[in-house]
Amino acid sequence: MRFITEFRSSKLASGLLSQIRLRSRIPARLMEFCGGHTVAIFKHGIRQMLPSTLEMVSGPGCPVCVTANADIDRAIALSQIPGVIITTFGDMLKIPGSRSSLQESKASGADVRMVYSTMDAVKIASENTDKSIVFLGIGFETTAPTVAASVIQAKERGIDNYYVLSLNKLCPPVIRAILDSGEVRLNGLVCPGHVSAIIGSYPWEVIAREYRIPCVISGFEPVDILQCVSMLVDQIEQGEAKVEIAYRRGVRPEGNPEAIRLMEKVFEPAPARWRGMGELPASGLKLRKEYRQFDAELAFDIATEPAQEPVGCICGEILRGTKVPRDCPLFAGICTPEHPVGPCMVSSEGSCSAHYLYGGNLAG
Amino acid sequence: MPDRILLTHGSGGSLARELVEKSFLKVLNNPLLARLDDSAVFDFSGTLAFTTDSHVVSPIFFPGGDIGRLAVCGTVNDLAMSGARPLYLSLALIIEEGLAMSDLDRVVASIQRAAEEAGVKIITGDTKVVSRGSADGLFINTAGIGVVPEGVNISGSNAKSGDKVILSGNIGDHSIAVLSKREGLSFATTLESDCAPLGSLVAEMIAVSSSIRCLRDPTRGGLAATLNEIAGQSAVGIRIEEEKIPVREEVLGACEMLGLDPLYLANEGKLVAVVPERDAEVVLKAMRANCYGKEAAIVGEVLSESPGRVVMKTGLGTSRIIDMLVGDPLPRIC
Numbered sequence: 001m002r003f004i005t006e007f008r009s010s011k012l013a014s015g016l017l018s019q020i021r022l023r024s025r026i027p028a029r030l031m032e033f034c035g036g037h038t039v040a041i042f043k044h045g046i047r048q049m050l051p052s053t054l055e056m057v058s059g060p061g062c063p064v065c066v067t068a069n070a071d072i073d074r075a076i077a078l079s080q081i082p083g084v085i086i087t088t089f090g091d092m093l094k095i096p097g098s099r100s101s102l103q104e105s106k107a108s109g110a111d112v113r114m115v116y117s118t119m120d121a122v123k124i125a126s127e128n129t130d131k132s133i134v135f136l137g138i139g140f141e142t143t144a145p146t147v148a149a150s151v152i153q154a155k156e157r158g159i160d161n162y163y164v165l166s167l168n169k170l171c172p173p174v175i176r177a178i179l180d181s182g183e184v185r186l187n188g189l190v191c192p193g194h195v196s197a198i199i200g201s202y203p204w205e206v207i208a209r210e211y212r213i214p215c216v217i218s219g220f221e222p223v224d225i226l227q228c229v230s231m232l233v234d235q236i237e238q239g240e241a242k243v244e245i246a247y248r249r250g251v252r253p254e255g256n257p258e259a260i261r262l263m264e265k266v267f268e269p270a271p272a273r274w275r276g277m278g279e280l281p282a283s284g285l286k287l288r289k290e291y292r293q294f295d296a297e298l299a300f301d302i303a304t305e306p307a308q309e310p311v312g313c314i315c316g317e318i319l320r321g322t323k324v325p326r327d328c329p330l331f332a333g334i335c336t337p338e339h340p341v342g343p344c345m346v347s348s349e350g351s352c353s354a355h356y357l358y359g360g361n362l363a364g
Numbered sequence: 365m366p367d368r369i370l371l372t373h374g375s376g377g378s379l380a381r382e383l384v385e386k387s388f389l390k391v392l393n394n395p396l397l398a399r400l401d402d403s404a405v406f407d408f409s410g411t412l413a414f415t416t417d418s419h420v421v422s423p424i425f426f427p428g429g430d431i432g433r434l435a436v437c438g439t440v441n442d443l444a445m446s447g448a449r450p451l452y453l454s455l456a457l458i459i460e461e462g463l464a465m466s467d468l469d470r471v472v473a474s475i476q477r478a479a480e481e482a483g484v485k486i487i488t489g490d491t492k493v494v495s496r497g498s499a500d501g502l503f504i505n506t507a508g509i510g511v512v513p514e515g516v517n518i519s520g521s522n523a524k525s526g527d528k529v530i531l532s533g534n535i536g537d538h539s540i541a542v543l544s545k546r547e548g549l550s551f552a553t554t555l556e557s558d559c560a561p562l563g564s565l566v567a568e569m570i571a572v573s574s575s576i577r578c579l580r581d582p583t584r585g586g587l588a589a590t591l592n593e594i595a596g597q598s599a600v601g602i603r604i605e606e607e608k609i610p611v612r613e614e615v616l617g618a619c620e621m622l623g624l625d626p627l628y629l630a631n632e633g634k635l636v637a638v639v640p641e642r643d644a645e646v647v648l649k650a651m652r653a654n655c656y657g658k659e660a661a662i663v664g665e666v667l668s669e670s671p672g673r674v675v676m677k678t679g680l681g682t683s684r685i686i687d688m689l690v691g692d693p694l695p696r697i698c
Contacts, residue, residue: 013680036698045682063698090694139697337690358684
């Protein structure tokens, strides 16, 4: 078993597609929550292979894209405080805030560094004891345990110049918010694979039970995604709504208990701002009382002007699944990967970037 | 000699001369370099190819290579992609104060081994030392001169409809090997960089076909960028097939884990050739006979339609546009 090529097998994919085409009778709209899924679906041309009964829409699962402008503005303001070094994952550098970006702030003299892990940020803190190192904690349940681990390590090592601006967000609450809004009719949910590797399948049960929406956790290879769609079609056709795992090699029902323990040790649920959705209760994470000394919110006086959204940009609606990139008047004209206006065009996991980069696919 | 590079090593004084003599001349020794004049002076006749390249890789040592080998191979390969036989290189180092002398010696030894393998001589050079924090250990610039055989006309603007696209081997090895050693991302892999001089491979290809249209080494931006450059320069379309592109399982695995696409990853010992259909098989055979072309494959063809556009037939039978990437490929965070 080599784990990759099997999941790109055209023979397996053809078999799954035949099943999907044969069984799909009821028109259904499926949402892929995760940005990684959006990219994979476009990359492999999966949308163009599905029968006309099935429509796929992208959800708010790009962690960089859902970061609200107000929070990007705060990160930029932090970067401009003397003695502060901002550490962050790469895509965050390029995301435009209301008036600037971290990349522009860096070019103007701010010390902003791209890191590949939270432990890099702790190391920078240990090597620069005369500076304050702030890690921008973005991402979902996938990155939250690593942010928690960095805080625990800083505490154990007595590193007192390391801070986290906690912008981490939780997936199930935002899905509930989208469904509660009534803006989008969904018949099936392609649940995120890596998030579920951490939280398991149980947190999705409430979506299946309360909203009667089939949920299937998917991997990221084309055969994974087609298997997930096939399982969703089966549930839809049989009138079922349950949670299933189509990514057995990555996800256990109970998730990763150690990662969950770390996350819960350091963080507690808190309201969070989402681009396009405003503030959602208990959809974010804040540092618990025992770890408040590492909370950048409390350690620094972060002053920003009121946030502004770029004129004409519909990233918020795209993230809610109510519009697609081609509905945006700026898409591929004013807003391109070279000159992005909104975050969905900047992030490598953004919906607009996937639409633009992969050309919406050609006829196969 | 101190065990670390000091600012005074770049001062032009006795310590600087000692550095040149003990660290460079002793290892890279050849008559043209040994003169230590301000320029290397040599006789020459024929058509010249001239190129330059700077190297800032981090970390400077990685599985399968180091910044020294990269500096030689990068410039040698740029010459070879014009069909030239590489002859001479210049070597300019910008060294950060505090670099371990043992690391410098290791890099210089690696430069000499790569130069011997590529059949080139380093005939002139320069050393600068900058204060700690002004550079990331070591930066290297190499410029190179080569001779282009008569009748050879290789350019990115020569591709014609009906030509075949040949790739010399597995893609993505270099990027993944370097990433595997990058702090905060390190993962266990036996993968090594493909960093290699391709002069002999190109010479053997030219020996069996005088009609090779384009040669490119898909470094930064990967295969995707290289094909887009050729499609743009030649005003042609290019269609490739995903299933024909050689990629190691370890690279696919790392890409899945990190959310990267092998098409956009840098290579340092691979080339893309565009050749007329009639010569494709003979060129492919010659490539496979060379140690740096064993995995060579015909991966696509040149089309008259959709000029400037690269399209890939996926393993699932669908098609998608392969565009250039903006910026560096970044690991996913979701």
